[in-house]
Amino acid sequence: xxxxxxxxxxxxxxxxxxxxxxxxxxxxxxxxxxxxxxxxxxxxxxxxxxxxxxxxxxxxxxxxxxxxxxxxxxxxxxxxxxxxxxxxxxxxxxxxxxxxxxxxxxxxxxxxxxxxxxxxxxxxxxxxxxxxxxxxxxxxxxxxxxxxxxxxxxxxxxxxxxxxxxxxxxxxxxxxxxxxxxx
Amino acid sequence: xxxxxxxxxxxxxxxxxxxxxxxxxxxxxxxxxxxxxxxxxxxxxxxxxxxxxxxxxxxxxxxxxxxxxxxxxxxxxxxxxxxxxxxxxxxxxxxxxxxxxxxxxxxxxxx
Numbered sequence: 001x002x003x004x005x006x007x008x009x010x011x012x013x014x015x016x017x018x019x020x021x022x023x024x025x026x027x028x029x030x031x032x033x034x035x036x037x038x039x040x041x042x043x044x045x046x047x048x049x050x051x052x053x054x055x056x057x058x059x060x061x062x063x064x065x066x067x068x069x070x071x072x073x074x075x076x077x078x079x080x081x082x083x084x085x086x087x088x089x090x091x092x093x094x095x096x097x098x099x100x101x102x103x104x105x106x107x108x109x110x111x112x113x114x115x116x117x118x119x120x121x122x123x124x125x126x127x128x129x130x131x132x133x134x135x136x137x138x139x140x141x142x143x144x145x146x147x148x149x150x151x152x153x154x155x156x157x158x159x160x161x162x163x164x165x166x167x168x169x170x171x172x173x174x175x176x177x178x179x180x181x182x183x
Numbered sequence: 184x185x186x187x188x189x190x191x192x193x194x195x196x197x198x199x200x201x202x203x204x205x206x207x208x209x210x211x212x213x214x215x216x217x218x219x220x221x222x223x224x225x226x227x228x229x230x231x232x233x234x235x236x237x238x239x240x241x242x243x244x245x246x247x248x249x250x251x252x253x254x255x256x257x258x259x260x261x262x263x264x265x266x267x268x269x270x271x272x273x274x275x276x277x278x279x280x281x282x283x284x285x286x287x288x289x290x291x292x293x294x
Contacts, residue, residue, distance in 0.1 A: 074235065089237040093257035123255075130254040131242070 009036050011083050012047055013105065014067050016112030022063035025052045027092050027102045028114035029123065034139045036105070037120045041142035042135075046075075047085045050092045060087070094122045095161060117147035122154055125170060129163040137170060144174045145181070189272070191265075192238075196221055196229035201252065202273055204239060205266035206280045209251045218279045238262070 006014075012028055019026045028036075031044035051060075061071055069076040069085060076085040091098050094115075102113045115123060121143045127136035143149065151171075158167035192198040199219045204210055212230060216223040230250055233239040241250045256262060270277060 089235070091257055093255075095255055096257055096260060098257055126255050 006081065008032055008044060008047070008083060009105075009107075011081060012036065012114070013107050013110040013112045015047060015049065015064075015069070015085055016105075016114075017110040018063050018067045019049065020111065022059060022066070024055050024059065024063055026050065026087075026113065027052075028112060029092065029120075030088075033114045033120045034124050034143060036114065037117045037147060038139055038142035039146055041146075042139040045083050047083055048088050049085065050090045051087055052090060052092065094119050095126055095157070097122075097157060117143050118150040118153055121147075121149050122157055125154070125158065125163075125167075128170070129158070129161065129166050137173065140170060141173045141177055144170075145177055189269070191269070193232070194229070196225050197233055198269070199273070199276060200226060200229045200233060201238065201262075202266055202270045202276060203280060204250060204252050205263060206270060206277065207283065207285075209249050211247050211249050214283070215250075218276065218283070220279075 012032055016026065016028065026049040028047060029050050030046070030048035031042065032047040035042050035044045064070070064076045064085065067078075069078045072084075074086065092100055092102070092115075094100065100119050101116060102119075103116045105112045105114055114120075121140045124136040124140040124143070127133040128140065155167055155171075158164060158170075190198045192201055196219070199221075200215055203215055203218055207214075210218075212223060212226050215230075216226040219226065230239060230241065234241055234250075237253055237256055239250050240253045240255075241248045243249075252262065252266075253259065
């Protein structure tokens with residue numbers, strides 16, 4: 001019988017835990033984070049972790065090797081998984097906002113630090129605002145439907161970035177999706 | 184030591200690519216190569232490292248990879264301001280960019 005492939009969430013937790021055990025501070029961002037918060041409404045194969053503090057290549061290689069990931073060019077891969085792990089340059093930010101408070105996801109003995117649903121939502125909305133990326137809008141809506149996001153924070157950040165009208169579109173999409181969910 | 188051109192972003196290609204992108208908003212490697220008068224490979228290398236550093240982003244438009252300054256870069260505003268100042272010292276690049284036609288032209292109309 002074919003072995004079931006681990007989910008993105010499980011792999012993220014495994015990587016998060018391995019980095020933590022190696023004393024490396026890392027926060028999951030980007031599409032993988034959005035995928036977890038949207039509970040699979042969006043799928044991603046790349047896991048982007050933003051590191052903080054001083055981390056050497058050797059210590060990172062060693063931490064990733066402990067869970068059988070090896071470095072291939074600028075990413076870490078594992079033969080038996082479709083996912084790959086990257087470490088984009090920091091700091092942890094959504095646009096110009098670096099004042100973020102990551103949340104912790106726990107599962108059994110493993111834990112993972114990742115963007116909060118509000119920040120993951122803003123991260124996706126940034127792509128919608130800048131590139132009119134409707135897929136990112138759909139993911140932001142999916143996150144907002146599944147979590148209590150901080151609307152005031154999203155609204156003020158959007159308005160400050162000159163995206164007030166786009167925010168209203170997002171808000172209307174969430175309201176429409178909520179009304180469709182009701183019996 | 185004779186410094187011919189300031190290169191605060193690591194080397195002259197990286198700096199001039201950023202300045203050109205700040206003027207054009209979007210561009211692609213071949214156009215940048217022509218404007219900056221540098222071999223394509225040098226521009227591609229600069230774009231690759233700027234992308235790795237999170238300063239620029241690229242996306243496919245048809246078969247062309249189009250680059251722009253990363254609008255989600257945490258210090259985007261400050262970077263833009265710095266580039267505005269730097270481009271004052273690049274009259275030749277500014278002049279070359281002014282020669283680029285970006286406005287639409289009806290299909291079939293002679294150039």
